Amino acid sequence: MSVKGGGAKGASKRGRKKAPGASAREAASRAKEVVGRLAREYPEAKSALVHKNPFEMLVATVLSAQCTDAKVNEVTPALFAAYPGPEELAAARPEDVEEIIRPTGFYRNKAKTLLALSAKLVEEYGGQVPRKMEDLVRLPGVGRKTAAVVQSTALKHEFPEGPEGVAVDTHVFRLARRLGFSDGKDPDAVERDLMKIVPRKDWGDLSLRLILHGRAVCKARKPSCGECVLADICPSAGTF
Numbered sequence: 044m045s046v047k048g049g050g051a052k053g054a055s056k057r058g059r060k061k062a063p064g065a066s067a068r069e070a071a072s073r074a075k076e077v078v079g080r081l082a083r084e085y086p087e088a089k090s091a092l093v094h095k096n097p098f099e100m101l102v103a104t105v106l107s108a109q110c111t112d113a114k115v116n117e118v119t120p121a122l123f124a125a126y127p128g129p130e131e132l133a134a135a136r137p138e139d140v141e142e143i144i145r146p147t148g149f150y151r152n153k154a155k156t157l158l159a160l161s162a163k164l165v166e167e168y169g170g171q172v173p174r175k176m177e178d179l180v181r182l183p184g185v186g187r188k189t190a191a192v193v194q195s196t197a198l199k200h201e202f203p204e205g206p207e208g209v210a211v212d213t214h215v216f217r218l219a220r221r222l223g224f225s226d227g228k229d230p231d232a233v234e235r236d237l238m239k240i241v242p243r244k245d246w247g248d249l250s251l252r253l254i255l256h257g258r259a260v261c262k263a264r265k266p267s268c269g270e271c272v273l274a275d276i277c278p279s280a281g282t283f
């Protein structure tokens with residue numbers, strides 16, 4: 044991967060555009076600039092998922108798979124009114140949960156996951172959401188992305204040094220690659236590259252802001268490079 048320090052083999056020698064992230068130092072310096080500019084562009088780095096506590100954020104994040112945050116926010120008030128915590132959700136009838144979360148899609152699987160997740164919270168964590176990444180990723184339906192999201196939102200005050208990972212969703216994945224911070228082929232590889240060049244304290248907010256920028260400007264099909272505050276430091280600007 045290019046940010047490790049070696050740079051792309053011979054790209055500049057052959058007169059081509061310098062490879063993205065040609066050195067770890069260059070990538071880290073550009074990442075710092077990206078962090079600063081996005082912070083000015085999106086001062087409020089907040090998840091759009093409405094939640095009142097870590098459990099609600101965990102559930103909302105599971106529901107957000109293949110679904111918009113707005114749609115998740117439509118169903119969670121009824122879900123949390125009926126099942127305010129893991130004890131209640133673990134004891135729920137699957138079909139009742141399915142009915143409530145149906146608009147979010149894949150509702151049978153999601154209901155199954157939520158019941159299993161809640162049961163594990165009750166059985167192994169006293170009905171509390173564990174804090175550590177190593178425990179969070181042992182919960183049904185929870186991977187590093189969801190764990191990092193929960194740590195950087197509902198648990199943010201407990202992680203002043205930053206979450207234990209970078210939440211890499213589809214937007215973060217796309218933007219990190221376009222910005223030349225990673226050529227990883229999967230979210231784990233992109234996360235590892237971002238963790239090397241961005242200070243931990245910025246992991247949570249950067250992820251949230253890349254998502255906002257991906258939705259508003261650097262869209263999947265047609266990025267608006269002409270309106271992008273990162274255009275002069277983005278190796279992909281104007282290449283679409």
Ligand code: SF4
Pocket residue numbers: 221222260261262266267268269271272273274275277278279280281
């Ligand atoms: S310049 Fe274009 S490709 Fe680069 S981050 Fe901005 S919108 Fe995305």
